[in-house]
Amino acid sequence: MNSNSLGHIFTITVFGESHGTGIGVIIDGVPAGLPIDVAEIQEFVNLRRPGTDDIVTQRQEEDKVEILSGVFNGRTTGAPLTLFARNMDVDSRHYELYRRVPRPGHADYPAKIKYKGYNDWRGSGRFSGRITLAYVMDGAIAKKLLSDALGIEVMAYTKQIGSVKIDSIDIDKIRKNRYRNYVRCPDPKVAMKMREEIVTAKLNGDSVGGVIECIVDNVPVGIGEPIFNSVESELSKAMFSIPAVKGIEFGLGFGFANSWGSEVNDEYAIRNGKIVARTNNSGGILGGLTTGMPIVFRVVLKPTASIAKVQKSVDMEEMKETELVVKGRHDPCIVPRAVPVVEGLTAVVLTDLALQGGVIKKVL
Numbered sequence: 001m002n003s004n005s006l007g008h009i010f011t012i013t014v015f016g017e018s019h020g021t022g023i024g025v026i027i028d029g030v031p032a033g034l035p036i037d038v039a040e041i042q043e044f045v046n047l048r049r050p051g052t053d054d055i056v057t058q059r060q061e062e063d064k065v066e067i068l069s070g071v072f073n074g075r076t077t078g079a080p081l082t083l084f085a086r087n088m089d090v091d092s093r094h095y096e097l098y099r100r101v102p103r104p105g106h107a108d109y110p111a112k113i114k115y116k117g118y119n120d121w122r123g124s125g126r127f128s129g130r131i132t133l134a135y136v137m138d139g140a141i142a143k144k145l146l147s148d149a150l151g152i153e154v155m156a157y158t159k160q161i162g163s164v165k166i167d168s169i170d171i172d173k174i175r176k177n178r179y180r181n182y183v184r185c186p187d188p189k190v191a192m193k194m195r196e197e198i199v200t201a202k203l204n205g206d207s208v209g210g211v212i213e214c215i216v217d218n219v220p221v222g223i224g225e226p227i228f229n230s231v232e233s234e235l236s237k238a239m240f241s242i243p244a245v246k247g248i249e250f251g252l253g254f255g256f257a258n259s260w261g262s263e264v265n266d267e268y269a270i271r272n273g274k275i276v277a278r279t280n281n282s283g284g285i286l287g288g289l290t291t292g293m294p295i296v297f298r299v300v301l302k303p304t305a306s307i308a309k310v311q312k313s314v315d316m317e318e319m320k321e322t323e324l325v326v327k328g329r330h331d332p333c334i335v336p337r338a339v340p341v342v343e344g345l346t347a348v349v350l351t352d353l354a355l356q357g358g359v360i361k362k363v364l
Contacts, residue, residue, distance in 0.1 A: 006241065007029070007349075009029045009356055010028075010142070011027070014135070018123030018128030018131070019087060025135075027070070027080065027082075028080045030070065031145070031361075036141070040144065044139065044140040045133070047136070048132065066083070066086075067083060083134075091329070095124075097324075102313055103305060107127040112316070131243070132242060132341040135341050136344045139341075139346075142351040145347075150354065150359065151218045152218050155214070155215050156178070156215075157185060158185045158335055158339060159211045161185075161197050161335055162197040163197065164194045164197050166187050173186045197333075205308030206303070206309060209244075209333070211298050212335060212342050214297055216296075217294050219295055224287075231290060231295070233288065234349045235297065235346065239345065243334075244304070245300070245301055249297065253298065265281075277291060283296040305326075307326060307330075
């Protein structure tokens with residue numbers, strides 16, 4: 001497995017750059033016979049697009065999905081499935097400067113050093129958030145496979161933007177409402193406050209970060225391949241492959257630090273003839289294996305690095321300190337557009353682990 005790939009059986013290999021020909025993904029390990037409708041893939045991909053809200057980037061890409069291989073007569077063939085979307089709205093004018101004056105918060109400097117200046121610097125190249133388009137395309141396939149084979153449902157939503165957050169909400173409301181507003185928050189009133197937080201950041205020439213929570217429902221017991229391919233290990237690796245993600249916690253997470261064991265151990269009970277946990281502080285995972293309770297985790301995303309404020313940097317050619325104002329088309333908050341990305345990569349990881357454990361093979 002190379003550095004551009006994720007997975008062991010259900011593997012994805014991502015290719016493309018922000019201002020190159022386009023973004024694509026090769027998915028290997030998809031069982032033959034899975035019905036594929038490009039319209040369904042497109043529908044999920046569209047959830048990542050910025051839309052028409054005035055607080056998002058003005059870069060308007062159609063993100064039209066093309067299936068290049070792996071599907072015949074509407075079903076997967078068992079061969080690698082290749083999905084591709086072309087870049088159509090590219091403007092690289094401002095990026096020449098960043099080759100020598102790196103933008104604070106971006107990968108400009110370490111990428112230039114690692115690749116000896118040969119990296120594609122236009123629009124941040126492979127380090128751009130645009131690479132997550134591939135994560136959503138492959139996520140559409142994984143979500144369908146999990147749903148069709150196991151009835152597993154993956155749902156992510158915006159839990160916090162800046163100082164505005166939602167503490168708890170019914171799972172049915174998350175299922176129904178999370179994509180009914182731009183910020184991807186299932187509570188309409190909180191969503192309005194989140195939008196105001198983003199507007200404030202934009203008016204100040206700044207940006208704001210936030211938290212995305214992901215819930216995976218109807219998960220069978222025992223998925224996971226400890227030690228190093230545990231559910232937490234694989235999900236964490238995938239989440240940190242999303243640009244701007246800087247932290248992750250499962251279940252109670254860092255709340256375990258100031259708790260007693262007697263308070264947070266998930267005690268067992270029998271309900272309708274099944275063993276269940278009375279609470280879910282573990283986030284549906286113990287020993288790297290799923291417990292049968294919903295998987296619950298949260299990721300934190302830093303504020304968008306590109307801001308309109310004056311920032312300090314250096315001129316790498318003249319080796320002197322300087323100042324920089326980042327120009328171009330950028331989101332003041334990347335969190336809402338990352339919600340389907342988190343959903344997609346979560347589905348990819350769980351599909352791969354279910355195939356490793358033979359769980360999907362048994363029911364196909």
